[in-house]
Amino acid sequence: MKFSTLLLCFITTINFTIAQVDLKPSYKFTPTNKVECTAVKSQGKTGTCWSFATASFLESEVIKNGQSKTDLSEMFVVRNIYLDKAQNFVLRQGKANFSQGSLSHDLMNIAATKGMIPETAFSGRTSEKEAHDHKELANVLTGFLNGLIKTKKLSPKWKNAVSAILDVYLGSVPSEFEFNGKKFTPVSFAKEMGIKEDNYLNFTSFTHHPFYQNFILEIPDNYSNGAFYNVPLNNLGSIVDEALQNGYSVAWDGDVSEKGFSQNDGLAILPKDPKSENLFNTIMPEMEVNQANRQAAFESYATTDDHLMHLVGSAKDQNGNKYYLIKNSWGERGPYKGYLYMSEAYFNMKTVSVMVNKNAISADTKKGIKL
Numbered sequence: 479m480k481f482s483t484l485l486l487c488f489i490t491t492i493n494f495t496i497a498q499v500d501l502k503p504s505y506k507f508t509p510t511n512k513v514e515c516t517a518v519k520s521q522g523k524t525g526t527c528w529s530f531a532t533a534s535f536l537e538s539e540v541i542k543n544g545q546s547k548t549d550l551s552e553m554f555v556v557r558n559i560y561l562d563k564a565q566n567f568v569l570r571q572g573k574a575n576f577s578q579g580s581l582s583h584d585l586m587n588i589a590a591t592k593g594m595i596p597e598t599a600f601s602g603r604t605s606e607k608e609a610h611d612h613k614e615l616a617n618v619l620t621g622f623l624n625g626l627i628k629t630k631k632l633s634p635k636w637k638n639a640v641s642a643i644l645d646v647y648l649g650s651v652p653s654e655f656e657f658n659g660k661k662f663t664p665v666s667f668a669k670e671m672g673i674k675e676d677n678y679l680n681f682t683s684f685t686h687h688p689f690y691q692n693f694i695l696e697i698p699d700n701y702s703n704g705a706f707y708n709v710p711l712n713n714l715g716s717i718v719d720e721a722l723q724n725g726y727s728v729a730w731d732g733d734v735s736e737k738g739f740s741q742n743d744g745l746a747i748l749p750k751d752p753k754s755e756n757l758f759n760t761i762m763p764e765m766e767v768n769q770a771n772r773q774a775a776f777e778s779y780a781t782t783d784d785h786l787m788h789l790v791g792s793a794k795d796q797n798g799n800k801y802y803l804i805k806n807s808w809g810e811r812g813p814y815k816g817y818l819y820m821s822e823a824y825f826n827m828k829t830v831s832v833m834v835n836k837n838a839i840s841a842d843t844k845k846g847i848k849l
Contacts (some may be wrong), residue, residue, distance in 0.1 A: 504760045505795055506747070506817055511722040512791035512803065514541050516549060520809035522610030525578030528699070528731075529555045529785035532585040532833070535729040536673060538790065539835065542725060543672040550671075553602020553610070554595040554664070557648050558588045564623055564640045564761030566701060569573070572627045578616055579699040582729040582786065582833040583680055587702065590675035593664025599655035602648045607701035615647040642674075679839070679849075682706040682831040683714040685773045690846050695831060697783040706831055707847045711769050715825065717839055718789065718802070718832060721821060726838035728789040730804065733781045733828040744812040746820040748827055761797055768828035774825060783830050 516537040521530045529552040540548050559580050567576040588594075603610065622643065626636050654661055662670065687693040692705040709717070716729050738747040743758035748765045756762070765771075775781040791803035801819040810816040836849065 505520075505819070507793040507795055507801065509803070510792045511792060513538055513722065513725060513727040515790045515805055516541075516547050517725065518805060518810050519552075519807055520609065521552075521807045524554050524556075524610045524612040525616075526552060526610070526612070527807050528580045528582060528786045529553070529559075529585055531717065531731075531788045532582040532729050534805060535582070535727055535789040535833065536585075536589070536671075536805070538675070538727045538788070539677075540671050542835075545671060548671065549593040549597040551597045551600045551602065553586045553648055554584045554592075554600045554651060554716045556602065557644050557651065558592050559584055560619065560644055561637075561640060562588075563701060564619065565637070566624060567623055568632070568636070572624065576620060576623060576699050577699070578612055579783075580701065581697075581699055581704060581731060581831075582703055583704040586675045586678055586833075589668050589673050593666070593668040594671065594673060595651070595655065595664050595667060596657050599657065600651055601651065604647070604649055612647075615643070618643055618647075677835055677837070678833055679707040679836050679847075680704065680831055680833050681709055681714055681717055683709055683711045683769070683772070683829075684776060685769060686777070690848070697830065699783055709843075709846070711767075711772060711826060713843065713846070714829065714832070715822070717834060717843060718825075719792070720840050720843070721834045721838035722792055724838045726835045729786065729833035730789045730802075730829065731783060731786045731831045731833075732825075733783070733830065734785040735782065736824070736828065738824060741806060741808055741812045741818060744818045746813040746818055746824045746828075748752075748821060749824040761795060761799070764821055764823035765827065767823050772827055776830075781828055781830070789820075789832070790817075 480779065516534060519530060521527055533550045533552045533555070537550055563576050569576045619640065622639065626632065654663055657667065682695055687708050689708050689710055691708055693708055694700065694703045695706045721728050736748065737752045738757065740758055745758050749757060749762050750765055751762065754762060768810055787826060788805040789802050790805050793801045793803055795801065800822040802825055804818050806816055806818060806819050812818060
């Protein structure tokens with residue numbers, strides 16, 4: 479979720495269809511699975527990819543539940559997370575992470591406790607003509623909280639002060655709103671959409687903890703100490719494949735800082751020779767990834783928790799190589815209008831974690847994690 483990876487883009491509504499003949503001259507993709515999803519959006523100049531990716535994931539879940547396409551408010555969740563992070567930061571006397579980044583389970587926690595809101599009821603922008611930009615907001619909040627901690631003795635007023643700052647930059651949240659001719663609260667709306675936190679499981683694959691057990695993943699954005707099921711690498715890929723085959727999408731968290739990741743080229747690849755001049759112009763051999771070199775990359779910071787995206791399908795190139803279709807939140811950039819194809823090698827090396835619906839995974843997987 480590095481801010482340097484987040485670019486200014488604007489919300490768009492053009493639908494995307496996988497085509498067998500693609501715009502990259504040397505890559506021709508044939509779809510193998512595709513889950514219905516909503517239009518590509520832009521997180522703008524913010525570090526809130528986690529909310530955009532997970533909201534998009536939930537929008538596909540809503541469709542899977544038989545509802546019509548619904549545009550959920552990412553910034554309703556972001557606003558609540560700012561409040562939660564502020565409290566965590568203050569109670570820990572500044573010895574905690576306070577940033578724009580979070581993870582998929584944080585959105586699910588807000589959905590369970592605060593509900594959800596459609597974009598039409600709360601956009602998080604004071605002007606609809608503006609793109610999202612939280613640089614000043616984040617600096618103001620950070621400065622306020624650091625100053626607050628230095629006072630050494632706090633009154634209960636500071637929480638209202640944080641809310642007031644958020645109102646100025648994001649707007650106030652309505653307690654009630656209309657959607658499709660009916661009145662809702664955020665809690666009743668989440669219930670109407672069929673959003674339930676306990677439907678979702680988080681998985682990762684690292685050897686510094688035992689497999690088939692839960693552990694708190696040690697990454698900076700896991701401020702809420704969320705637990706993840708730890709499975710072998712081949713099982714992690716199988717969980718994603720099972721989900722897609724059963725008509726479910728996946729919330730993906732991983733590293734996009736590699737030279738082989740390019741939204742402008744619509745590709746995320748892990749070539750053996752990352753310095754090649756033909757990096758995105760021809761299909762080239764990729765690294766062989768195993769549990770050991772994946773672990774080494776994580777422990778050396780070569781793999782970091784940079785960005786969250788929405789994994790919505792799979793495909794093969796003309797040589798039979800496997801890819802995942804990824805919906806990004808940087809607007810309709812690149813040859814696939816905001817989507818990209820991630821190679822299996824890139825997925826295996828650079829995936830930090832995934833979130834899936836528990837109904838999407840096999841009985842064997844559930845047995846392994848004692849679910």
